[in-house]
Amino acid sequence: MNDTTTEPTPSNFIRNIIDADLESGKHNKVITRFPPEPNGYLHIGHAKSICLNFGISQDYPDATCHLRFDDTNPGKEKSEYIDAIKEDVRWLGFDWADNLHHTSDYFDQLYAYAVELIKKDKAYVDSLSAGDIRLYRGNLTEPGKDSPFRGRSVEDNIALLEGMKKGEFAEGEHLLRAKIDMSAPNINMRDPAIYRIKNMSHPMTGDTWHIYPMYDFAHCVSDAIEGITHSLCTLEFEDHRPLYDWFLDELETPAHPQQIEFSRLNLDYTVMSKRKLHELVEGDFVNGWNDPRLPTLSGMRRRGYTPNAIRDFCSRIGVTKKDNIIEMSVLENSLREDLGENSPRALAVLDPIKLIITNYPEDQDEILAGVNHPKKPEEGMRDIPFSKELYIERSDYMEDAPKKFFRLTEGREVRLRFAYYVTCTHVIKDASGEVTEVHCTYDSQTRGGKSEDGRKVKGTIHWVSAKHAVNAEVRQYDRLFTIAAPASSKEQDYKDFINKDSIHVLKNCKLEASLLEPATAAYQFERQGYFCQDNVDSKAGALVFNRIVTLRDSWAKKK
RNA sequence: UGGGGCGUGGCCAAGCGGUUAAGGCACGGGGUUUUGAUCUCCGCAUCCCAGGUUCGAGUCCUGGCGCCCCAGCCA
Numbered sequence: 341m342n343d344t345t346t347e348p349t350p351s352n353f354i355r356n357i358i359d360a361d362l363e364s365g366k367h368n369k370v371i372t373r374f375p376p377e378p379n380g381y382l383h384i385g386h387a388k389s390i391c392l393n394f395g396i397s398q399d400y401p402d403a404t405c406h407l408r409f410d411d412t413n414p415g416k417e418k419s420e421y422i423d424a425i426k427e428d429v430r431w432l433g434f435d436w437a438d439n440l441h442h443t444s445d446y447f448d449q450l451y452a453y454a455v456e457l458i459k460k461d462k463a464y465v466d467s468l469s470a471g472d473i474r475l476y477r478g479n480l481t482e483p484g485k486d487s488p489f490r491g492r493s494v495e496d497n498i499a500l501l502e503g504m505k506k507g508e509f510a511e512g513e514h515l516l517r518a519k520i521d522m523s524a525p526n527i528n529m530r531d532p533a534i535y536r537i538k539n540m541s542h543p544m545t546g547d548t549w550h551i552y553p554m555y556d557f558a559h560c561v562s563d564a565i566e567g568i569t570h571s572l573c574t575l576e577f578e579d580h581r582p583l584y585d586w587f588l589d590e591l592e593t594p595a596h597p598q599q600i601e602f603s604r605l606n607l608d609y610t611v612m613s614k615r616k617l618h619e620l621v622e623g624d625f626v627n628g629w630n631d632p633r634l635p636t637l638s639g640m641r642r643r644g645y646t647p648n649a650i651r652d653f654c655s656r657i658g659v660t661k662k663d664n665i666i667e668m669s670v671l672e673n674s675l676r677e678d679l680g681e682n683s684p685r686a687l688a689v690l691d692p693i694k695l696i697i698t699n700y701p702e703d704q705d706e707i708l709a710g711v712n713h714p715k716k717p718e719e720g721m722r723d724i725p726f727s728k729e730l731y732i733e734r735s736d737y738m739e740d741a742p743k744k745f746f747r748l749t750e751g752r753e754v755r756l757r758f759a760y761y762v763t764c765t766h767v768i769k770d771a772s773g774e775v776t777e778v779h780c781t782y783d784s785q786t787r788g789g790k791s792e793d794g795r796k797v798k799g800t801i802h803w804v805s806a807k808h809a810v811n812a813e814v815r816q817y818d819r820l821f822t823i824a825a826p827a828s829s830k831e832q833d834y835k836d837f838i839n840k841d842s843i844h845v846l847k848n849c850k851l852e853a854s855l856l857e858p859a860t861a862a863y864q865f866e867r868q869g870y871f872c873q874d875n876v877d878s879k880a881g882a883l884v885f886n887r888i889v890t891l892r893d894s895w896a897k898k899k
Numbered sequence: 900u901g902g903g904g905c906g907u908g909g910c911c912a913a914g915c916g917g918u919u920a921a922g923g924c925a926c927g928g929g930g931u932u933u934u935g936a937u938c939u940c941c942g943c944a945u946c947c948c949a950g951g952u953u954c955g956a957g958u959c960c961u962g963g964c965g966c967c968c969c970a971g972c973c974a
Contacts, residue, residue, distance in 0.1 A: 350913085350922090377974055413973065470972055479970050481901050515972050525902045527970050536972035555974050579903050579969050601904085603967095608910085614974090656923060658912050660905090663967055667910045670924050680937065715937070746935065755933055789933045800933050866934045895935040 349395050352659035354600055358396065358570060361598075367569045370403040372396050374429070375443075375559070377410045378421035378543075380614040381629040381636045382428040384650065384671075385605040391654035392602070393572060394434040406566055407436035411444050412558045414542040422543075424629075428637040433647045443553075443562050444544040450553045451505065453561055453591050454516060454534055458497045462590050463534055464490055465500040466515045473515070476522070477530050483523035484530045490519065504537050507550035511537045516551075520586065528583050532556055560584040564593035571597045574604040575661060605657065606665045609819035610635045611827050611834055625838060626820070630876070632886050633820045633842050643817065644862050644872035644888030649678040665825060675889050679862055679870040684712045684719065687757065687802045688865040689850040690814055692731035694777045695803065697762060700728040705805075708788065710758040722854050726759055729806040731850040736801045737767065737778050744898075746799030748778060754799040757866065761786040761797055802866050809850035812883035814871065816844040851883070862888060 351359075361367050372393040376386065397405035407429060411417050429436070443450075457463035466489045468476065478484035492500070497516075504514050516535035524530055535551045542549060560583075563571045571584075578601045588596045606612055611620070612635060620626050620634070629636050632643035640650070653674040657666050687710070705727050712719040732748075741749035748754055753763040762780035770776050785791060789800070820842050826834040855863070858880060862872040869890035878884040 352912095356915095375974095379974080410974070416973075466972095473972075474970075477970060479901090483901085484970090512972065517972095527902075529902095530970085533972050538972085554972075559974085575904070576968055577974090581903090603905085656911080658923095660912075662905055662911090664911065667924065670911070673924060676936090685934080711933095714932095714934080744935095757933060759933095797933085799935080802934075864934085864936085867936070868934090869936095891934075891936050893935075898935085 347655070349399060349655050350658065352602075353661070354392070354570070354572060354602060354659055355396065355399075357598075357600060358400065361569070362400070368402075369569075370396060370400045371406065371567055371569050372403070372572060373406040373408050373563065373566065373568050375408045375410045375562075376425050377413070377417065378419070378425060379413070379416040380421060380618055381424055381638055383612060383614075383617060383637065384607065384635045384640065384653075385612045386428075387432060387637060387650050388605040388654050388657070388659075389572070389574075390429060390432055390434060391651055392659055394429075394436075395655075396570075404439055405434070405436065406439040406441055406568070408441040408443065408562065408566070410555070410559065410562075411442050411542070411544060412552050412555060413538075414540050414552065415538060417543060419543040424638065428641075431637065431641060431647055432650060441562075441566060442544055443558050444542060446558070446562050446565055447545060447549060447553070449565060450558055450561055453593075454501065454553075454557070455498060456591060457518065457534070458494055458501065458516075460590065461494060462519050463497070463516055464492050464519050465497050465504070466490070466517050466531075467513065468515075470512055477527065478522070480527070486522050487517075487531070490531070501535070501551075504535065504551045505549065507539055509537055511539055513537060518557075518583075518586070526579055526582055528556070528580050529586070532583060556580055556583050557587060560587050560597070560599075561591065561593060563597040563599075564588055564591075564595045567595050568597040569595075571599045573599060573601055575601050575663075576604075577601055601661065602659045603661050603663055606663075606825075607635060607671065608665050608667055608824040609821050609826070610668075611821070613827070616827065616834060619835070623835075625835065632815070632874075633817050642875050642886070644870065644886055645675060646678050646682075646862070648682075649675040652678065668819070672889050676870070676892070679864065679888065681715075683862045683864045683870055685710070685714070685866050686855055686863045687724065687804055687852045688812075688814075688855065688863075688868070688871070689731040689733055689802065689804050689809075690846050690865075690868065691734040692804075692848060692850045693734040693737065693775060694806065695730045695732045695762070696777055696779050697728050697730070697782045698765065698779050699781045702728060704728065705808075708758050724758060724852055724854070725805045725808040727805045727807055730756070730803040731806055731809060732778065732801055732803045734775075737764070737775060739767075739775075747801055748780075748799075752799075753797055754801055755786075755789050755797045756782075756803050757800050758789055759787075759803065760784070760789065761791065761795075802868075804850045804852050806850075808853045810853055810856050810883065812849045812851050812855070812885055814846045814849045814885045814887060815874065816846065816887045818842045818844070849885075855883070864891075867891065 374393045394405045397403040517531045533554045534557045541547045630638035630642045707723045709721040710724045736747040748764045760782040762782045767775045768777040821837045826837040870888040871885040874884040
C-alpha cells in the first residue's frame with residue numbers, strides 16, 4: 341500500500357467530543373470499536389465507520405480500536421462472513437492487534453447481568469405471544485399497556501429464565517423483558533426484549549445456549565466490559581441511547597461508555613443497505629458479493645479500487661449528523677488521484693481498427709521507448725515494439741470530422757504516442773460501409789513523436805503493434821442504477837431502477853506486449869482510464885481486465 | 900395533533916457572536932501539455948422562513964416550515 345500522500349484526518353464533531361473528554365480528564369485514553377454483525381459483507385458505508393473508529397485509534401495517543409463481531413443472532417450469522425469481514429478490514433489498512441472480540445465471548449456475563457436485573461425487579465419473563473406483545477406495545481401515538489405477566493415474582497422469573505436457558509421451552513413461548521415503562525413516548529423504552537429463545541446452535545458457542553441476548557442489551561454491556569470510551573454508531577440508534585444508558589445505569593458494569601451517533605453514508609446511483617445487497621446477490625441481479633459493480637469492499641477490491649482511495653474518500657466526506665447522498669464523483673476523484681499518482685502507464689486498444697503505414701518498410705520492426713509515468717522519471721522507460729501494421733481505437737478516426745476533432749480523418753496529421761507523426765490518406769471499408777483499415781503515411785523524421793521543424797500536431801493517439809499485440813478481454817462498468825436515489829422512491833421498488841447496461845464486455849482488446857506479465861496492481865491505459873486484472877477470471881493466456889474508472893474526459897463533455 | 904434528529908452554494912463540509920462565510924467535489928472560462936489526462940490560473944452562497952436580543956448573528960431567543968428515523972422475540 342502506498343501511504344506516502346496521507347494527509348491528516350480532518351476533525352469532526354466526534355473528535356471534538358473526544359478532545360474535550362481528554363482535556364477534562366474524563367478519559368486518559370480512548371477506546372473505540374467497530375462492531376459488525378457477521379451476516380453479510382462489508383460495504384463502503386462500513387468503511388466510513390471503520391475509518392472513523394480505527395482512524396481515531398491511530399491518531400490519539402495510546403488509543404485502541406476493537407474489532408467486535410456482534411454475533412447475537414445465530415439465525416442470520418455465519419462464520420464465513422467473519423472471515424470476509426476480517427479480510428476487508430485488513431485490506432483497508434487497519435489492524436485490531438489483539439483486540440478481536442465477539443459478543444458471544446460475554447454470554448456468561450450477559451446472563452449474569454440479566455439475572456441481576458431480575459433481582460432488582462427491573463426485568464421479567466413475559467409469556468405473551470409475539471402478536472400480543474405487539475398489541476400491548478401500543479403505537480406511535482398511543483401508549484402501551486402492561487403485560488399480565490409483568491408482576492411475576494423474582495423467583496419465578498429466575499426459574500423461568502433458567503428454564504429458557506436450558507431449552508425447556510419452544511421458541512416464542514417466553515421472552516425476558518426489561519421492566520421500564522409501557523407508556524414511554526420512546527417506544528424503545530416500552531419494556532424492550534432482553535433475551536429471546538432460539539433453539540439453534542451458534543457458530544462460536546455451539547449448543548450451549550438456547551437463549552440469545554438482544555442487541556440493545558448486549559451491545560451496551562459489551563462496550564462496558566471492553567472499556568470502550570466512545571461507542572460510535574449511526575443515527576437510527578439515536579432513539580436507543582436512552583435504553584443504552586438505562587441498562588448501564590441499572591447494572592454494576594465496569595464502565596459507562598458514551599454512545600455518539602453520526603449519519604450513515606449514502607452514495608448516489610447505488611444502494612447501501614445489507615438487506616438490499618443480500619437481495620441483489622441472492623436474486624442474481626449481480627454476480628456475487630464481489631461483483632465489481634457493487635459498493636461492497638470485496639466488489640470494489642475486485643474492481644480495482646485502492647484502500648488509499650477509499651480512506652481518502654472517507655476523510656473527505658466528513659462525519660456529521662446530517663443525512664447525505666454523496667456524489668459518486670467524490671469517490672472517483674479520490675480514486676483517480678491515487679491511481680494517477682501510483683499507476684504505471686500502458687498503451688491498450690479496446691475497440692481496435694487496423695492502421696496501416698503505407699510507406700513503412702514491409703518487414704521492419706523497431707523498439708520505441710515509452711515513459712512509465714510522465715510525472716515520475718525515476719520509474720524509467722519501457723520498450724514498445726512498433727511495425728507497419730498497428731491497431732488504433734476505432735473512435736480515433738472520423739469520416740467527416742469537425743475542425744475541433746484532433747484525431748484522424750483524411751488529410752489530418754496526428755502523433756502516435758512515443759512513435760511518429762502519421763497522416764491519414766484514405767480508409768478501406770467493407771461491404772456494409774464499416775471502416776476496416778485506416779491508411780496513413782508516416783514521417784520518418786519524427787521518431788519518438790517529435791519533429792525538428794517545430795511543426796505542431798494537436799492530437800496524440802495510442803496504438804499497439806498488430807503483430808506484437810496481446811489479446812485480452814476488458815470489462816467496462818457503469819453505474820448499477822439509473823437514478824441517483826434508487827432506494828428513496830415511495831412508489832417503486834429500487835430494483836426497477838437497475839441499469840440493464842451496467843456492464844460492457846469487450847473481447848477483442850489489444851494490449852501492448854509489456855502487459856503480458858501478470859500483475860496485481862492497476863495500470864493507466866493512456867487516454868482511457870485505469871484498469872487492473874480481474875482477480876477471479878483473469879488467467880495467463882486469457883487475460884481479463886476490469887475498467888476501474890475512466891479518465892476525466894472534457895472532450896466528451898463538450899460534445 | 901407521540902418521541903428522537905437534521906436544515907450553510909448542485910453534492911459534501913468548515914464556521915463555537917465581531918475583518919470581504921474555509922476547503923473538497925461538480926460546474927463555467929483561460930494557460931501549459933507527446934494522455935482532449937495531469938498541472939495551473941480565474942469565476943461560482945449571506946447561511947430553510949419570520950420575528951426578536953445585540954453596537955454587531957450563520958452563530959443566542961421565540962415561532963413557523965421542510966426532511967429523516969422509531970411501533971422486530973433484527974442489528
